[in-house]
Amino acid sequence: MINIFKTEAYQHIRLIIFFPYQFTILFSVISSPYIPLTMQKFAKIFSGTESRYLAEKITQQFGNAPGKISILHFSDGEIQPVFNESIRGDMVFLIQSTCAPAENLLELLLMIDAARRASAYKVVAVIPYYGYARQDRKDKPRVAIGSKLLANMLVAAGADRIITMDLHAPQIQGYFDIPVDHLDSSAIFIPYIEQLKLENLTFAAPDVGSANRIREIASFFNAEMVICDKHRKRANEIASMVVIGDVTDRDVVLIDDICDTGGTLCKAAGLLIEKGARSVRALCTHPVLSGNAYANIENSVMEELVVCDTIPLRQQSPKIKVLSVAELFAVAIRNAYENKSITSLFIHSQLRNK
Numbered sequence: 137m138i139n140i141f142k143t144e145a146y147q148h149i150r151l152i153i154f155f156p157y158q159f160t161i162l163f164s165v166i167s168s169p170y171i172p173l174t175m176q177k178f179a180k181i182f183s184g185t186e187s188r189y190l191a192e193k194i195t196q197q198f199g200n201a202p203g204k205i206s207i208l209h210f211s212d213g214e215i216q217p218v219f220n221e222s223i224r225g226d227m228v229f230l231i232q233s234t235c236a237p238a239e240n241l242l243e244l245l246l247m248i249d250a251a252r253r254a255s256a257y258k259v260v261a262v263i264p265y266y267g268y269a270r271q272d273r274k275d276k277p278r279v280a281i282g283s284k285l286l287a288n289m290l291v292a293a294g295a296d297r298i299i300t301m302d303l304h305a306p307q308i309q310g311y312f313d314i315p316v317d318h319l320d321s322s323a324i325f326i327p328y329i330e331q332l333k334l335e336n337l338t339f340a341a342p343d344v345g346s347a348n349r350i351r352e353i354a355s356f357f358n359a360e361m362v363i364c365d366k367h368r369k370r371a372n373e374i375a376s377m378v379v380i381g382d383v384t385d386r387d388v389v390l391i392d393d394i395c396d397t398g399g400t401l402c403k404a405a406g407l408l409i410e411k412g413a414r415s416v417r418a419l420c421t422h423p424v425l426s427g428n429a430y431a432n433i434e435n436s437v438m439e440e441l442v443v444c445d446t447i448p449l450r451q452q453s454p455k456i457k458v459l460s461v462a463e464l465f466a467v468a469i470r471n472a473y474e475n476k477s478i479t480s481l482f483i484h485s486q487l488r489n490k
Contacts, residue, residue: 184232193462234267264446269304384412
């Protein structure tokens with residue numbers, strides 16, 4: 137026989153009937169609009185191994201201390217990121233460029249997964265240099281579309297938003313089914329070009345594909361532009377190049393998104409000088425600088441190569457100057473955190489206000 141006085145239902149009835157005063161207090165506390173709730177979401181910025189140098193600059197501009205994270209390695213090289221502080225309910229920004237080696241990409245994916253499993257409110261992957269972006273289409277039979285695969289992996293890992301800069305092809309944004317903030321290095325390069333005060337300024341596109349972007353910058357300065365049309369035999373090897381336009385007695389500025397071996401920029405600079413240019417310098421966002429890049433640049437006719445710090449330089453060169461993107465990314469991160477627009481960071485916004 138069941139003793140109803142010991143059942144759970146009776147205890148609930150007893151609480152309401154025999155302790156109405158206490159129940160009234162409990163109900164009033166639960167339903168009170170003044171109950172203190174800690175629902176504020178904090179912005180926390182963490183960095184992978186490759187971009188730690190840049191993350192320190194970004195957090196300094198942002199006004200936050202870098203988040204505490206450890207990247208552990210097993211004896212066989214296996215990677216295990218560990219957050220050393222609570223990120224539950226926070227908006228987490230993970231800074232990591234996906235340049236070589238491939239472990240940088242894997243490290244970022246594991247950090248995203250760890251953040252999701254630690255109950256972060258949102259996970260934003262901040263990728264200053266989006267590697268594999270040159271594999272954006274099938275330009276020959278039986279090849280991978282690496283940039284699309286990378287986008288799938290980032291979304292599958294749990295990223296809610298991507299913040300990146302100067303994708304090799306802007307349409308790569310369409311590979312993602314999550315928001316992408318695609319920053320433009322023109323916000324860094326335009327002030328630098330202005331302070332050069334070049335008399336006969338002309339902009340040069342190192343290939344036909346970058347012509348639209350260079351045209352926008354040339355329009356900002358009301359300057360002329362030319363195109364260096366190239367044909368490749370294979371990756372990193374140029375078969376031929378011609379200059380479309382007149383560069384006689386002009387101070388030419390080459391602009392590109394990636395400087396890998398430096399072959400394109402050095403060959404274009406030499407050709408421009410042959411065509412009568414007075415000076416040639418190059419501005420390039422991502423200093424991949426692989427192979428003989430440093431030797432190629434130092435032996436070229438270029439006066440200087442100006443790059444951003446989206447990738448750390450492997451060595452110093454008297455011809456290479458580095459401009460920081462830390463402030464630009466700090467503003468983009470803050471606006472993403474505060475749900476504000478980032479339109480003012482783009483060149484078309486500056487053109488409207490000019």
